[in-house]
Amino acid sequence: MRPNLSETPGQCEPRALDASRSAFYLATMPDDSHALLIRLLDAPGPSGFERAPARLWREAATFADDVTADVNGNSLATVFPAPDERDGPRLMFAGHIDEIGVMIVHIDDEGFCWFDVIGGWDPQVFVGQRVTLLGRDGAVPGVIGKQAIHLMDQAARDKLSKPYELWIDIGAASREEAERLVSVGSAGVLGSSVLRLPGQRLASRSLDNRIGAYVVLEALRLLAADRPSVAVTAVATTQEEIAYTGGGARTSATALMVQAAVVVDVTHATDSPKIEKKRHGEVKLGAGPVLSRGAAVNEVVFEMLRRVAETEKIPVQVQAAARSTGTDADAIFTAHRGVATGLVSVPLRYMHSPSELASLEDVTHAARLLAAFARRVETGTDFVPR
Numbered sequence: 001m002r003p004n005l006s007e008t009p010g011q012c013e014p015r016a017l018d019a020s021r022s023a024f025y026l027a028t029m030p031d032d033s034h035a036l037l038i039r040l041l042d043a044p045g046p047s048g049f050e051r052a053p054a055r056l057w058r059e060a061a062t063f064a065d066d067v068t069a070d071v072n073g074n075s076l077a078t079v080f081p082a083p084d085e086r087d088g089p090r091l092m093f094a095g096h097i098d099e100i101g102v103m104i105v106h107i108d109d110e111g112f113c114w115f116d117v118i119g120g121w122d123p124q125v126f127v128g129q130r131v132t133l134l135g136r137d138g139a140v141p142g143v144i145g146k147q148a149i150h151l152m153d154q155a156a157r158d159k160l161s162k163p164y165e166l167w168i169d170i171g172a173a174s175r176e177e178a179e180r181l182v183s184v185g186s187a188g189v190l191g192s193s194v195l196r197l198p199g200q201r202l203a204s205r206s207l208d209n210r211i212g213a214y215v216v217l218e219a220l221r222l223l224a225a226d227r228p229s230v231a232v233t234a235v236a237t238t239q240e241e242i243a244y245t246g247g248g249a250r251t252s253a254t255a256l257m258v259q260a261a262v263v264v265d266v267t268h269a270t271d272s273p274k275i276e277k278k279r280h281g282e283v284k285l286g287a288g289p290v291l292s293r294g295a296a297v298n299e300v301v302f303e304m305l306r307r308v309a310e311t312e313k314i315p316v317q318v319q320a321a322a323r324s325t326g327t328d329a330d331a332i333f334t335a336h337r338g339v340a341t342g343l344v345s346v347p348l349r350y351m352h353s354p355s356e357l358a359s360l361e362d363v364t365h366a367a368r369l370l371a372a373f374a375r376r377v378e379t380g381t382d383f384v385p386r
């Protein structure tokens with residue numbers, strides 16, 4: 001989900017990375033039903049550099065009839081009404097697989113890497129963090145440096161840090177040494193892994209929106225076991241966090257010429273301290289996926305989702321999006337000749353921090369909701385609001 005900030009888009013840099021750094025967490029999980037989610041969350045994939053999680057996502061789509069990738073890095077998996085019945089209307093499930101991150105803009109003579117932000121960061125988050133950079137030959141660890149408090153005068157102590165005043169230290173002693181590992185344009189993410197919390201809760205730096213990419217794939221897995229009557233394509237879209245007019249979402253929706261789409265992203269849970277519900281609405285962690293209403297959302301899709309939830313006894317919450325939604329829905333509903341679009345969100349605390357927090361109950365419910373919705377869409381379903 002995008003905040004209302006201005007940013008500079010990143011560039012693509014093909015790099016192969018080891019994406020499975022979470023053996024400990026897999027081993028300590030109560031069951032492995034969400035093992036794929038944990039692996040996806042720990043794979044580094046800042047906007048424009050989504051290869052590692054995208055590859056995992058495609059490899060996991062073994063149940064789909066067709067799995068492809070496109071030039072923007074989108075990954076697409078489709079279940080058809082029957083394996084040889086590939087024409088006809090198409091439904092799209094979209095979950096963006098990129099995450100916010102950092103990018104090196106300059107390496108100085110001492111080997112320190114100066115960086116810009118990918119996506120909408122709270123700059124205060126960076127101080128004291130570790131980072132994982134997507135280097136020339138794989139992951140390169142580093143730490144974010146700042147002058148120690150002992151060395152600051154009072155004015156410096158009172159000032160908030162700006163990202164351009166901080167640097168990444170990868171332990172290199174010179175520019176030459178640093179450039180053997182990384183280069184200007186190398187992207188990265190904060191160096192944190194998934195943390196399991198009591199109950200069904202977990203924290204990760206990339207829940208926004210690896211969790212949505214996971215939900216659309218899980219929904220497709222449910223559909224593969226009990227085929228729908230229209231083709232359904234789950235898309236792990238790219239570049240959502242930096243593309244205000246729609247990155248991979250717009251191009252994939254246009255290429256697929258979809259009749260209808262459901263976007264899965266995260267939304268702010270407002271059940272943690274200091275959030276004004278009169279202003280931001282009431283959304284609780286674990287109380288079910290959130291259905292958005294607003295200009296980007298087709299009213300027929302919204303009503304269908306609400307009715308399906310009621311019939312299937314899936315708890316849902318409703319959220320107002322009076323203007324744009326800050327998600328891929330904004331790009332998809334105006335793609336091609338217009339796409340009937342719905343928005344289902346997973347409640348999330350501490351968005352755009354190294355420790356975003358969500359509930360797996362909401363994830364399971366969201367996947368079930370999408371699958372049940374798809375089974376109610378038929379060739380002649382009329383999405384025109386009348």
Ligand SMILES: [Zn+2]
Binds near residue numbers: 002352
């Ligand atoms: Zn976001």
